[in-house]
Amino acid sequence: MDYTVIIGLEVHVQLLTQTKIFCGCSSAFNPEQPNVQTCPTCLGLPGSLPVMNRRAFELAMKTALALNCEISPYTKWDRKQYYYPDLPKGYQISQYDLPFSHDGFVEIVIDAEAGTKRRVGIIRAHLEEDAGKNMHDESGRGLDSRVDLNRAGTPLLEIVSQPDLRAASEARQYLEELRLLLVYLGVSDCNMQEGSLRCDANVNLHVHPEPGQKVATPLVEIKNLNSFRNVELAIEHEVTRQWAEFQKTGLKIGDVPKTTRGWDAVRGATFAQRGKEDAADYRYFPDPDLVPVTVTQDEIDAVRASIGETPPARRNRYAVTWGLSDYDCRVIVDQERDFAEYFEAIATGCGDGKQAANWVTQDVLREMKDRKLSVAEFPISPAVLTDLLQRVLAKKVTIKSAREVFMDLLTAATDETPVPATVERVAEIIQSKGLEIVQDTGAISVAISAVIEKNPKAVADFKAGKQAAVGALIGQVMKQVKGADPAGVRELIIQQLNALL
């Protein structure tokens, strides 16, 4: 008996507006000063009226289009009624049956080596308001909970995926791809510590008692996962738990209602949460305080035009323009926009995208991580690295020497008395270390002849078919002609040896 894991994610993203969704209060994250960003509207005082923030709607639409969603020509807002201390009105303004967008997808790579992709459906993306923040007494003495309503009314985009994910690692991939897109679009900062991106996971199993048979286990929603790592761990734990539970009880979906669980990161386990009473009975109805929104094709086209290049489009362009591997395209684009722009400046500057990709994905990325530097802080500018790579491509220095120059530049630039990494410094280092490739083939030929004469055994080995014998000769030639290009030397040695045959 085996099983398939079925996962769907609900992601809440705070949009990067200046103000809340229905009032002019600032939507800045401000936990140090509770309750200073409220007004009658977001406090739900009688007589106040919500008015839709145009920017919030535009950002939401931009995101939905980038998620390949269809935009509804007609949309409205509904009241979702429930009582909770962080919800001052006693209802949340959300979208029920006519969300502004639906039916999109996100593509993820589920097997990096094989390059297998999965298209994860987006059921809908809708615009709603955030609740405030409850702070619980942790003394164990049952003191009052404290409520900060600064966040109440912050615009939230809820993105609901189809249950298309088949492993905890896929859920993480999906979230990373989603975050990358949102950050590229500039619609959210996706700061999980500040709660700008939150995730709930719906998980169950399709058990196959016999091949071709399918029994679904009861649905579980894991709430308020606050890091991608925790999403992955919580789902992994939940899968194990549901499988054990099914083997013990045999309970199927429909035998029990959907349950809500929390994630205890310390214990590494999900736990049952007491369900909100009548939680499912939200009694949605259209909010009479807000009028519907209609969207024309022209407006959709205008927003679409403002999207710019999405991460998938950029990866694709790198593959087409520079002939980069799928893997390199991902490494570069997934580092977020400024890193990709760093790469592009060098690729364009030196004219060799593959060479540029090798350097930025290996040398630059490694040193950035080791030294905990962002691209902006990295002391070797695209212009300097371009200069260095141009010298490599013109065969003026070897790749090995270029790496030496690169490290020298970096060490000097991050020293206590830093020496800025400039194009002039590149020339200086090459000069002082004698790293310039000797182009004078005459001098090299003389050195090769001398080495061949002194090494009859290596010559005999070569004649006997041992190509490896050339290696020993290269080293000796290089010692005599400092700065020669080893690949060139190798070629010339083989030529001379062949002439002897």
Next chain:
Amino acid sequence: MADSLDRQPLSRETVVKVARLARLKLTPAEIDDYVGKLGQVLGYVEMLDEVDVTDIEPMVHAIELRNVFRADEVLPSLSRTDALKNAPKTDGVCFLVPQILDGGGSSA
């Protein structure tokens, strides 16, 4: 009052459920009272069922206005003192409510 004959009377269970959802504590006598009174209100509204709405698009709003937006510009908020003024209980910084038991930092 157009109390159509085929209308189901409002059940006690429905009244109890609605009261619970609205956080109202009703005595058995009050429940009986509302079964009758709410039932009458519903019966009155059900007169609308007599209107033929075949081929009429459902409307979600009584006024014909569309696309009312505001610019994303910060306006002054209330002072904290004013924001907390009407709350039954505060500590001068936050609203205070009886301890929330089911964990969770936020409901949305």
